Amino acid sequence: MTVRAPTLAAIAVVSALALAAGLWFGQVDKPADAPATPLLGITLPDPDGKDQAIAQWKGKVLIVNFWATWCAPCREEMPMFMRLQAEQGAKGVQFVGIAVDNADKVRDYAADLKLNYPTLIGGFGAMELSKTLGNAIMALPFTVIIDRAGKVAHTQLGPLKEEQLRSILGQLA
Amino acid sequence: MPCPTTCAGSRTRRGRREIAALAGAFLVATAAIAQTTGGPKLLPAEDAFRLSARALDASTIEVRYNVADGYYLYRDKLRFKVEPAPVAAGTAALPPGKPHRDEFFGEVAIYRGLVVAKLPVTGAKAGQAVSLVADSQGCADAGVCYPPQTQRVELRLPASGAGPSVAVEAMPAKKDYFK
Numbered sequence: 007m008t009v010r011a012p013t014l015a016a017i018a019v020v021s022a023l024a025l026a027a028g029l030w031f032g033q034v035d036k037p038a039d040a041p042a043t044p045l046l047g048i049t050l051p052d053p054d055g056k057d058q059a060i061a062q063w064k065g066k067v068l069i070v071n072f073w074a075t076w077c078a079p080c081r082e083e084m085p086m087f088m089r090l091q092a093e094q095g096a097k098g099v100q101f102v103g104i105a106v107d108n109a110d111k112v113r114d115y116a117a118d119l120k121l122n123y124p125t126l127i128g129g130f131g132a133m134e135l136s137k138t139l140g141n142a143i144m145a146l147p148f149t150v151i152i153d154r155a156g157k158v159a160h161t162q163l164g165p166l167k168e169e170q171l172r173s174i175l176g177q178l179a
Numbered sequence: 180m181p182c183p184t185t186c187a188g189s190r191t192r193r194g195r196r197e198i199a200a201l202a203g204a205f206l207v208a209t210a211a212i213a214q215t216t217g218g219p220k221l222l223p224a225e226d227a228f229r230l231s232a233r234a235l236d237a238s239t240i241e242v243r244y245n246v247a248d249g250y251y252l253y254r255d256k257l258r259f260k261v262e263p264a265p266v267a268a269g270t271a272a273l274p275p276g277k278p279h280r281d282e283f284f285g286e287v288a289i290y291r292g293l294v295v296a297k298l299p300v301t302g303a304k305a306g307q308a309v310s311l312v313a314d315s316q317g318c319a320d321a322g323v324c325y326p327p328q329t330q331r332v333e334l335r336l337p338a339s340g341a342g343p344s345v346a347v348e349a350m351p352a353k354k355d356y357f358k
Contacts, residue, residue, distance in 0.1 A: 076316065077324040078281055106326055133326065140216060143223045145323035163218035164322040170217065 042156030045070060048135065050104065050126035053113035058126055066100040067178045068152040069171075072128070072136050074107040075115045080147040083165045084119060090171065091123045097179045098154070104128040104136075106146060153178050219321040224328050228252055228317050230349035232332040235297070237305040240334065242271065242313065243346070244294040251279070252317040254288035256327065260312040261300050268311075269299030289317075305339040313349070 042064070049059045060070070071087065073080035084103075091101045103125030105112040116125055128135075133144050140161040141148040151160040151174055160174050221227075229245040242259065246252055254276040261268040273296045276288030303309060311332040318324040330349035337344055 074324070074326070075283065076327075078283060078318065079322040079324060081283055143221050143323075143325075145221060145224070145319070145325050147323065158214045160215045160217065162216070163221065166217070174215075 043139070043150070043152055043158045045135065045139065045150060045152065045158075046156050050128055050132065051109070052124060052126055053105075053109045053116065055109070058124065060102065063100045063102060064156055065154055066098045067154060067175060069099070069101045069175075070104060070150045070152065071101065072104045072106060072132065072141070072146055072148040072150075073125075074105055074146055075111045076107065077146045079165050081115075083147060084121070086166075086168050086171070088119070088122050090168075090175065094175060094179060099175055099179050102126065104132050106133055151175075151178070219319075219323075221319055221321060221323060222247055222250070224317070224325040225330065225349070227319065227325070228315055228328075230313055230315070230330045230332065231346045232311050232313075232334060232349075233346040234300075234309075234334050234336045234344040236343070237303055237307070237336045237339065238300050240268075240298045240300055240309075240311055241343075242296045242298055242311065244290065244315065246291050246294065246317070249320045250317055251289040251291050251320070252294065252315055253284070254290060256314065256316040257296075258314040259298050261298070261303075262310045262312060265302040266307070266309050267301050269301060271296045271298045300336070303336055305336060305341075308333065308335050310334070 046061050046064055049057050052058050060068075069087070071080075071084075073084070075081070087101045090099065101123040103121075103123065105125050105127055106129070107127070109127050112125060112127060115121075133141075136148045136150075137144055139148075139150050139158065141163055143163070145163065147163075147165060149160075149162045149166055150158055151162075153159045159178055227247045227250040229247075230243070231245070232240050232242050235241050240261065244252060254273060257271070257273065259268050259271050274290070274294060276290050279287050279289040281287050298311070300309070311334060313330050313332070314327055315330070316325065316327040332347050332349050334347055335344060
């Protein structure tokens with residue numbers, strides 16, 4: 007079958023529209039064969055000021071959660087994250103927080119909560135980074151789930167439901 | 180056109196091929212969307228919490244927040260400054276707000292809808308240009324919170340004897356994460 011020029015043009019238009027639709031809805035950061043997310047290339051201090059490279063968790067199913075102590079919906083989902091960390095950590099599931107907050111508040115809150123996964127301290131740069139990952143309005147919580155190959159599998163603005171997170175982890179872990 | 184309008188049969192076949200090709204192209208394009216996203220559609224902070232202000236006279240600025248439906252501001256996170264020195268802001272007369280239970284902040288007051296506050300200004304001359312610098316923080320009922328933001332409104336205080344200035348909208352917000 008020969009494909010006529012108008013057909014090719016139509017295919018090009020529809021492909022472009024589909025891609026644009028994906029971009030519009032924030033679903034396409036990059037093609038499926040893109041390299042690992044830039045998140046894996048960053049280093050941030052922990053609450054004690056020690057630098058931690060996100061790449062140290064590469065190869066795990068990584069749930070990176072942007073949060074803050076001043077964000078009530080962020081705090082509400084953290085006990086669920088702790089439960090899943092305890093339950094699925096042995097399967098290679100790793101939660102990591104990036105707090106858009108000051109280190110003292112984060113350290114105190116993590117201690118109160120007995121947080122069982124690491125949280126790093128991010129500032130404006132981390133918020134900007136979350137924007138490039140799909141957090142267009144730069145609000146919290148914002149969560150990025152990265153598969154074992156280092157690619158973004160899911161991004162979520164606002165709280166994750168436990169059932170939803172379990173289903174995603176079930177596919178990746 | 181290679182096919183004039185009279186060759187209806189050929190056009191139909193070609194139409195089918197085109198539809199198949201289009202469907203295929205759409206599948207290929209959408210298959211590239213490997214990751215999923217979740218969450219509500221939300222406004223950026225400067226649209227959720229729209230700030231404007233006007234000078235009522237040389238010693239009073241009226242500050243207005245227009246809070247979009249489904250969003251709220253924390254009363255005790257509002258901070259106002261007026262520049263340049265020696266011009267300064269007094270204590271704003273804030274409406275009481277609605278009580279809101281927050282697990283971390285405890286019992287707090289929040290604002291929804293229109294918030295109007297009067298801010299006393301000292302040290303200013305009639306007719307002088309001043310900047311209102313306003314810090315605020317709020318959340319959406321959909322389950323997200325915005326980092327503290329700082330907005331600026333450039334105003335000219337009325338000349339003596341003149342009426343209030345026209346309302347001025349805030350400049351694009353500057354984010355401030357370490358307040």
